[in-house]
Amino acid sequence: MENVYTMKNSVFIAIVFFVMSVSVLAQPKTDVNMRASKQDGVLRLVFEAEEAFIKNTNAAVSGTQLMIEFPSAFNIISMKGAALDTSMKEGIFAVNFKETFNIKVMRLSSPARFVIDIAPKAAADIKPWSDGMSAQKIYVIDPGHGGYDFGASVGNFKEKDIVLSIAKGIENLLAKKGKKVFLTRKSDQFMSIRDRALFANQKMAEIFVSIHVSSAEGFTLYVPIIGDAGYEPTAALYALSLRQQKYLHKSRVLAEGISRAIKEEFNLNAALREMPLPILNSAAAPAVLIEIPSFKVMNYDQNTRARLAEAIVKGFSYYGQ
Numbered sequence: 001m002e003n004v005y006t007m008k009n010s011v012f013i014a015i016v017f018f019v020m021s022v023s024v025l026a027q028p029k030t031d032v033n034m035r036a037s038k039q040d041g042v043l044r045l046v047f048e049a050e051e052a053f054i055k056n057t058n059a060a061v062s063g064t065q066l067m068i069e070f071p072s073a074f075n076i077i078s079m080k081g082a083a084l085d086t087s088m089k090e091g092i093f094a095v096n097f098k099e100t101f102n103i104k105v106m107r108l109s110s111p112a113r114f115v116i117d118i119a120p121k122a123a124a125d126i127k128p129w130s131d132g133m134s135a136q137k138i139y140v141i142d143p144g145h146g147g148y149d150f151g152a153s154v155g156n157f158k159e160k161d162i163v164l165s166i167a168k169g170i171e172n173l174l175a176k177k178g179k180k181v182f183l184t185r186k187s188d189q190f191m192s193i194r195d196r197a198l199f200a201n202q203k204m205a206e207i208f209v210s211i212h213v214s215s216a217e218g219f220t221l222y223v224p225i226i227g228d229a230g231y232e233p234t235a236a237l238y239a240l241s242l243r244q245q246k247y248l249h250k251s252r253v254l255a256e257g258i259s260r261a262i263k264e265e266f267n268l269n270a271a272l273r274e275m276p277l278p279i280l281n282s283a284a285a286p287a288v289l290i291e292i293p294s295f296k297v298m299n300y301d302q303n304t305r306a307r308l309a310e311a312i313v314k315g316f317s318y319y320g321q
Contacts, residue, residue: 147190
């Protein structure tokens with residue numbers, strides 16, 4: 001009798017799994033109209049679809065590849081304009097280029113559109129660190145989490161401890177170069193996002209970097225984006241977006257310098273994403289939030305933490321403002 005019950009149970013589970021699988025596969029795809037145009041060396045891509053779909057669409061850069069991340073299954077029903085090297089996989093529409101580039105992202109309405117302007121990266125965007133740089137350059141490094149906020153954790157490794165160790169490594173390296181460096185926290189203490197942002201601005205930071213551990217397998221660098229109606233208005237609560245407005249381009253150049261250094265040190269591409277994070281939008285300086293790979297894929301021993309600190313400082317040198 002027990003065997004019969006077990007068999008019925010197994011059959012029932014199999015049927016439920018099959019029905020769920022069919023349901024997932026049967027989900028309708030959202031139609032997306034795409035067009036491309038080029039003017040004065042700038043390539044513009046326009047994706048037009050339903051408003052809710054466009055609202056949750058994002059773009060990221062990894063090396064020489066542009067990735068448009070759609071929120072669900074999609075179907076490109078038309079591709080007009082310039083010929084592009086493209087590929088599609090699991091909610092991502094990728095465009096491949098031969099050289100690195102800068103992007104500017106906009107969301108427009110009536111009709112809903114996701115617009116990306118792509119321009120070749122000027123050689124002047126990334127410069128080596130010159131010996132003539134001012135020794136008064138002020139850096140504020142923000143180790144995420146702290147206190148009762150552990151962040152991610154695996155075994156004895158806690159995000160709050162790992163990022164603090166990396167931040168202190170950066171502090172030591174920059175101090176040796178004669179730079180002024182401040183950490184938002186130097187010990188295991190909790191700080192609100194608002195307090196971190198106020199600290200950075202009170203110290204008159206000229207470069208601001210926040211460090212976190214990701215749940216993903218790779219590096220991700222977040223840069224600010226201002227006035228995006230497609231996001232929740234959390235950042236607007238800080239009423240500080242105008243402070244970051246004039247640093248948007250410099251924030252991206254800073255992220256690209258760090259990305260280049262990470263590639264050289266770890267042979268891994270770092271995805272660049274625009275996100276209206278309050279900690280970034282509140283900074284009156286070039287600002288980047290760095291997410292280092294998950295504990296699942298990287299062992300954050302002393303050597304790895306030192307390499308990360310060195311790569312980030314090297315990224316500052318490539319920025320070379």
